[in-house]
Structures are given as structure tokens and as C-alpha cells.
Amino acid sequence: MTSRIHYTKPSITELEVGYATDAARNGWGEHCYDYIHRFEALFREHLGVKYAIATSSCTGALHMGLSALGIGSGDEVILADTNWIASAAPITYLGATPVFVDVLSDSWCIAPERVEAAITPSTRAILAVHLYGNLCDMDRLLAIGEKYGIPVIEDAAEAIGSVYHSQRAGSIGKFGTFSFHGTKTLTTGEGGIFVSNDVELYEQVLTLSNHGRARSQVKQFWPDKIGYKYKMSNIQAAIGCGQMERIEDLIARKREIFYQYRELLADLPGLAMNPEPEGTTIGAWMPTVVFAPESDISREMLQAAFVAANIDARVFFYPLSGLPMFTPRQENRLAWDLPNRAINLPSYHDMSRADVNRVAAVIKALLHV
Ligand SMILES: *Cc1c(COP(=O)(O)O)cnc(C)c1O
Numbered sequence: 001m002t003s004r005i006h007y008t009k010p011s012i013t014e015l016e017v018g019y020a021t022d023a024a025r026n027g028w029g030e031h032c033y034d035y036i037h038r039f040e041a042l043f044r045e046h047l048g049v050k051y052a053i054a055t056s057s058c059t060g061a062l063h064m065g066l067s068a069l070g071i072g073s074g075d076e077v078i079l080a081d082t083n084w085i086a087s088a089a090p091i092t093y094l095g096a097t098p099v100f101v102d103v104l105s106d107s108w109c110i111a112p113e114r115v116e117a118a119i120t121p122s123t124r125a126i127l128a129v130h131l132y133g134n135l136c137d138m139d140r141l142l143a144i145g146e147k148y149g150i151p152v153i154e155d156a157a158e159a160i161g162s163v164y165h166s167q168r169a170g171s172i173g174k175f176g177t178f179s180f181h182g183t184k185t186l187t188t189g190e191g192g193i194f195v196s197n198d199v200e201l202y203e204q205v206l207t208l209s210n211h212g213r214a215r216s217q218v219k220q221f222w223p224d225k226i227g228y229k230y231k232m233s234n235i236q237a238a239i240g241c242g243q244m245e246r247i248e249d250l251i252a253r254k255r256e257i258f259y260q261y262r263e264l265l266a267d268l269p270g271l272a273m274n275p276e277p278e279g280t281t282i283g284a285w286m287p288t289v290v291f292a293p294e295s296d297i298s299r300e301m302l303q304a305a306f307v308a309a310n311i312d313a314r315v316f317f318y319p320l321s322g323l324p325m326f327t328p329r330q331e332n333r334l335a336w337d338l339p340n341r342a343i344n345l346p347s348y349h350d351m352s353r354a355d356v357n358r359v360a361a362v363i364k365a366l367l368h369v
Contacts, residue, residue, distance in 0.1 A: 005359065007312040010187045011250060011349035016242030023238035035237035040193070042244035043178075049171045049195045051202035053209055054237055058157045058179030058192035060230030063090035065175045065194055067228075068204035069151060071096050071124045078118050079127040080110035081319040081335035086179075087129050087155045088320050096124065100321040102332035106275045107131070108290070112140035114332075119148050126152045130159035130169045131317075132344070133254075133285035134274050138164050138172050153177075157192070160185050161251030161283025169283070170195055175205075180236075185250055185285050186243045188236040250349060251283055257347045257356060258284035264360035268367055270295040288316065289363060290342040297366055302343045309362045316342035 023035050040052040055061040071077065073095035079087055081100035088098040101114035109131050126145055128136040138152070145152040156162070156170030157179035163169070170176030175198065178184075180191035194209075196202050207214045212227030232240075243250065258274065266273055270292035276282045291297040299315060306313040316339040321329035330336055345359055 002310050002358070005311040005346050005351070005355050006348065007314050007344065007346040008183045009348040009350065010182055011246075011253075012187075012239070013242065013246070015245060016239045019238035019242045020235055023235045027234040027238065032234050035234045035241055036232060039232075039237040039240040039244065042241060043193055043195070046244065046247055047168050047171045047176075047195055049176075050197045051195065051199070053194045053202070053205055054232035054240070055192040055194060055209065055230045056232055057086075057181070057190060057230065058155065058177050059086045059090055060228065061177040061192045061194040062087070062155060063093055064205045064208045064228055064230060065153060065177060065196075065201070066090055066094055066096070066125065067208060068201050069125060069153075069174070074122060075124040076120060076122045077125045077127055078110075078115050078123060080129060080131070081321050081329060081332040082108055082131060082317050082338065083129050083320055084317055085320060085323070086157070087127060088326075091127075097122075098320070098326070099123070100319070100326070100329050100332060100335070103131075103334050103338070104137070105334055106272070107134045107136070108288075108334075108338060109134055109136040110141070112137050112144060115141065116144050119144075119150070123148070123150055125174075126150055127155060128152055128173060129155040129157075130162055132274060132288050133159050133162050133283040135159070135162055135164045135169060135277075135280050135282065142172070157181075157184065158285045159283055160247070160285070161254065161281070163281040165279045171197070174198060175201055180240060180243075185254055185283060186240070186247060188232065188240040188243070191232050191236050191240065192230075193232075253349050254284045254347060255282070257351055258282075258287045260353065260356045261287045261345060261360060264357070265289060265363060268364070268369060271363070271367070284347070286314070287345040287347050288342060289345065290316075290338060293337070293341065295341070295367070297341055299340050299343065301366065305362050305366055306343070309358065311359055311362065312346060313359075314344035315339060316344065 151174035159169035212223035
């Protein structure tokens, strides 16, 4: 039996282990924020943003950012139907309604013309999620946002390393969020970050992230409002510092694996992969193949073929509006159809060329080429 190929695996070296050990041994008392501040500084520098607040998750970072925008009961936030629940859940935490729209056929990201058609007097934000590291059409989304006076925000959890016309994903909208969950390109086990160039928004999220205690408040143990508790620990941040020192290498390796897949698969008839339009670079978090409807390849066939080959492949996101807690929006035709004929391929730092070949061979066999 051949060895199992996992769909993802973090890359942790002696560097991360050393920092985490130091944090566990020495990172207490007056040093309990040292790695957190260092991690935030490294991340700001990498992304090219002014402000960053490390959090316990991307979900928490999104929750606080949306809250700081004043989003609440009766408000609407537009996002793509093709998404992970973590992008939509924080909207509902605030009593607001996620409005799910269809995606583009090439990037599988939110379709700008669908966004514009979905705008109502209650729309408070447009949430651009850079799916699988593919880039949203930010120019068009920002133009729509400007036209209607609605902020565009970015969930860049999957898009570290993705660059849109020389601006990094997550640094373009009113604010951005990232995840450092164990499956992501950069990991701290669990973790996330809020980033922005807007000083007022930053100050608000900083207060929210500290149980509502404003920085300017001189009284001890005096919250000025109800906030949240979504902090990253110093030990997680220590691992993050090691990962940040290696970030260019971590991204380069993801891109290298993606290009190995492309070389083997992209020219096959009826098969599409993550696009990388002119002027952009993708971080290639999740190499994905989408089969043309006429190829007659189904998700079930793909899953069965990968299981037989001892390879973990991930199903493409189901449309969120199809989940029991939301209202079905079957008019989002692509979002409802894509998961039936697509699959995410394994990609991780230490994956070998032979592993990539093995994965590609499964797809070729299905297509009889
Ligand atoms: C992973 C992911 C999240 C959730 O991140 P957590 O850190 O687990 O909260 C949110 N949005 C997107 C797009 C993700 O891929």
C-alpha cells in the first residue's frame, strides 16, 4: 500500500519550536506580550499596512471588524454564496443578515455585478473573500462600494501571498482579516489577525479586543463598553514569529506545488484551475480543479478515486445558502453547481514531486488521458 497523502500539513521547524519554548519558559509577567507585538510588527511589514491586532481566530477578527463598523440588527452584508461558514457566522452574531450572491466562473470569487444588484438601503458592507487564494475583482468591488458609500472588507484568510496589482490581499479594503489555523499557509495552531490602514477603526477594534477597555482609560479594570475576548496567546505568537521569518519561503513553496500541478493538468480538456490574471500573483493556498459540466465527472467519482489512491482531497465549498440555517438561493447557479464537479488538491510544504505526480495521475485516469 502506498503512503497516505494528506491534503495539508504545517511546516514547523526548529525555529518555531525554539521561539515557542522561549515563550513558554520566559514569556510571562512583563514579557507576556513580547512575541505578540513582534508578530504584529512582522505581519504589518509583510502586508504593508499600518495597524494589526493578533487574535485567537479569523472568525473573531471578522466579528470585531464588523462590530467596529457599527453593523447590527437589520443590516445586510453581501458576500459570495461559495464560502466557508466562518465568513458568514460573524455577520449573524451581530444580528445582521448575510446576503449571498453568485460567483464568477473563472475565479469562483464574488461576482461584482451580482453585488451591485443585491444592494439595498440596508447594505452595510461588501465582504470580499479571496477564495482558495484566488483574488476577487477588487477594482470593480471598490468602485461599487464607492458609488453606494458602502465599505469593502476583505477576508484574506486563504490569501496570504496573493498580490493584486502590487497590493497584498487583505491590505486593500477598509479592513482585512487572516486565519492561522493549522490548515493555512502560515499557522499558529489556531489564530488570526485584524489589519487596517484606518486609525479610527483600529482604535475601535483595539478597545473591543480588550473587553471594551479603551487605551485612554486611566482607571484600572474599567471597561467603557462591552467588548470581546479574542486574543492570541504569546506562545501562539512565538510560533507565528518563526513562521513570519520563513513566510517568503512558505509562500514560494505553495506556488511551486501549484505550478507543478498546472504543468501536469492545466492543458487537459475540460479542466480549469485557479486563475492568475495579468498583474496579480496568487498565494496558491488550495490548488483546485473544476471540471466542465460536459466532462461528466462528479464529486462522488472524484472522492472515490482519491480514497482508492490513499489521497486526502477536499470537497469544494457547498453554497452557504443551501445550509439549513439560511434561505436557499438556487438562483446562484454557479455557486450551487461548482461543488458537484470540483475538488481541492493536496498542497503542503514538504510534499514531494512524486506525491504531486501521484495526485495528478488520479485525475488523468478519470479523464482517460
Ligand atoms: C479558515 C478560514 C476562516 C476561519 O478562520 P478561523 O481562524 O478558523 O476562524 C475564515 N474565512 C476563511 C475564508 C477561511 O478560509
